[in-house]
Amino acid sequence: MANLHLLPLLLLALLSPAGAASGEVHASAVVAEKGLDFAKGVLIGEAVRSLTPLRLPGVEKAVRVPFLGAIRVAATNITLFHLDVGDDSAIHPGDSALVVVASGVSANLSMAWSYYYDSWLFPIEISDRGTASILVQGMEVGITMQIKNCNGSLSLSVLQCGCNVKDLVISLDGGASWFYQGLINAFEDHIRAAVEKAIPENIIDGTSKLDSLLQSLPRSVNLDNISALNMTFVNDPQYGNSSIEFDINGLFSSATAKLSNSQKHPQLSLSCGGASKMLLLSLDEAVFNSALEVYFKAGSMHWVVDKIPDQSLLNTASWKFIIPRLYWSYPNDDMLLNISMASPPVMRIASEKIGATINADMIIDVLHDKETIPVACISVVVSASGVAEAAGNKLYGKVELENFSLALKWSKIGNFHMSLIQGVIRVFLNTVCMPYLNSRLGHGVILPVVHGFTLKDIYVLTSPEQLTLCSDVAFANASSLATLPILRSPRVL
Numbered sequence: 001m002a003n004l005h006l007l008p009l010l011l012l013a014l015l016s017p018a019g020a021a022s023g024e025v026h027a028s029a030v031v032a033e034k035g036l037d038f039a040k041g042v043l044i045g046e047a048v049r050s051l052t053p054l055r056l057p058g059v060e061k062a063v064r065v066p067f068l069g070a071i072r073v074a075a076t077n078i079t080l081f082h083l084d085v086g087d088d089s090a091i092h093p094g095d096s097a098l099v100v101v102a103s104g105v106s107a108n109l110s111m112a113w114s115y116y117y118d119s120w121l122f123p124i125e126i127s128d129r130g131t132a133s134i135l136v137q138g139m140e141v142g143i144t145m146q147i148k149n150c151n152g153s154l155s156l157s158v159l160q161c162g163c164n165v166k167d168l169v170i171s172l173d174g175g176a177s178w179f180y181q182g183l184i185n186a187f188e189d190h191i192r193a194a195v196e197k198a199i200p201e202n203i204i205d206g207t208s209k210l211d212s213l214l215q216s217l218p219r220s221v222n223l224d225n226i227s228a229l230n231m232t233f234v235n236d237p238q239y240g241n242s243s244i245e246f247d248i249n250g251l252f253s254s255a256t257a258k259l260s261n262s263q264k265h266p267q268l269s270l271s272c273g274g275a276s277k278m279l280l281l282s283l284d285e286a287v288f289n290s291a292l293e294v295y296f297k298a299g300s301m302h303w304v305v306d307k308i309p310d311q312s313l314l315n316t317a318s319w320k321f322i323i324p325r326l327y328w329s330y331p332n333d334d335m336l337l338n339i340s341m342a343s344p345p346v347m348r349i350a351s352e353k354i355g356a357t358i359n360a361d362m363i364i365d366v367l368h369d370k371e372t373i374p375v376a377c378i379s380v381v382v383s384a385s386g387v388a389e390a391a392g393n394k395l396y397g398k399v400e401l402e403n404f405s406l407a408l409k410w411s412k413i414g415n416f417h418m419s420l421i422q423g424v425i426r427v428f429l430n431t432v433c434m435p436y437l438n439s440r441l442g443h444g445v446i447l448p449v450v451h452g453f454t455l456k457d458i459y460v461l462t463s464p465e466q467l468t469l470c471s472d473v474a475f476a477n478a479s480s481l482a483t484l485p486i487l488r489s490p491r492v493l
Contacts, residue, residue: 028282033242035278038473040091044102051202054080056109056194059187073115075132075187078194082108093239097146097159105141109134109191113172131173134191138166143203149236156211161200165192227252227294252291277470279455281447285349285465296344305337308432313424316366322420325413326375330366338363342379349462356399358382361409376411378418380404382429386441390458390469394444399437401429 031039060074088104111134116127144160168188238245295301305314312318314335320327339362348355364376386399406418406425447455447469455471462468 105139301341397441
């Protein structure tokens with residue numbers, strides 16, 4: 001239909017696309033058969049709304065009638081005002097292109113008709129006029145589209161587009177319409193040709209505008225003032241028997257950094273455990289590690305702890321038998337724990353498990369005479385495991401402590417054995433640090449999905465070095481696609 005040219009936009013919108021360029025592949029997304037059917041349904045409904053009304057060119061011609069000679073007949077204000085696609089439509093990924101076919105389409109048109117005749121046989125002009133309704137049945141519309149990576153951007157082209165009208169019936173109203181039916185049937189070929197020409201022209205025109213839009217899209221999406229997600233596409237889309245796969249760079253970088261290209265990464269394997277889902281999004285563990293590195297370099301991984309469940313532990317009096325010199329130097333003084341990352345945390349994804357290694361420096365600060373005095377620094381290396389969940393357009397996580405190690409980096413209160421404080425640190429990690437991390441992870445990370453789309457019925461699969469989201473998609477307002485000025489097609493030909 002006229003807005004079938006929006007189909008690539010909807011498919012890419014499910015992935016929140018940006019421009020395209022060669023580079024490493026760290027994220028892959030597959031629009032599965034169920035997703036293609038969803039896209040087809042949304043777009044055909046939108047096509048019906050956007051195509052109607054459609055004005056077709058009028059016609060005037062001479063019809064020769066026995067004994068009378070030539071009679072001038074005209075059809076004007078030919079308007080397609082209703083379309084009914086029904087359920088007989090299909091979308092098929094080909095070897096290197098996408099084929100959409102809508103069959104059994106019916107349409108209703110209206111027009112005004114008129115005729116006049118004058119001759120030396122009659123001293124006056126003979127004329128009449130009225131309206132007509134037109135029923136088109138058995139119409140088939142097909143389009144073959146190709147999306148390619150062209151010089152670092154996505155290029156959309158129409159390889160083939162056509163429309164075929166099977167049956168067309170003109171019914172006249174007004175005047176002596178029953179008498180002129182045979183004359184007006186002379187317009188049948190013109191109307192058939194006009195419909196078969198107008199619809200493909202709208203599709204091709206809209207596709208060229210969409211091609212310009214795709215090539216102008218940004219290559220990164222700022223998530224906040226610190227990080228940006230590299231959404232450049234890599235390679236050409238890969239067409240399966242019933243799906244389309246897009247490879248994306250997917251790494252995080254500084255919001256002010258420029259993107260750079262690098263060597264290609266082997267294709268990622270996507271699987272959803274045999275479930276029937278619209279969208280499969282696979283994220284390499286490098287995606288998460290790049291995000292952790294960006295926030296580490298921005299200095300965002302810093303935490304000052306001044307409140308804990310057992311507040312007495314943040315007073316030197318509680319440590320006089322464990323670290324006596326701390327208490328002797330600063331009796332009954334309150335303390336702070338100044339925690340910062342010594343290096344970016346590292347995430348490891350395995351089958352049914354996500355692990356993380358966190359290397360932090362914990363500086364013990366004493367609040368003495370309105371001064372904050374750092375007295376010791378302990379290196380804490382934590383091994384944690386967790387799970388990922390998703391709901392709506394957010395990805396959530398939950399972690400728990402597996403193991404940890406301690407090492408004294410420096411001290412102004414003398415050397416003290418780590419074994420003396422290991423039990424207290426374990427309690428601190430389990431009752432303060434893990435709940436704090438889980439509260440942050442509980443806020444969720446927004447997935448880059450286009451406004452108006454919502455992921456639903458999501459479940460998460462993990463495999464070595466890879467996390468896969470399997471999801472259906474809901475779209476609240478299909479008509480909003482047509483509000484983009486660049487996608488508006490002319491309705492008058």
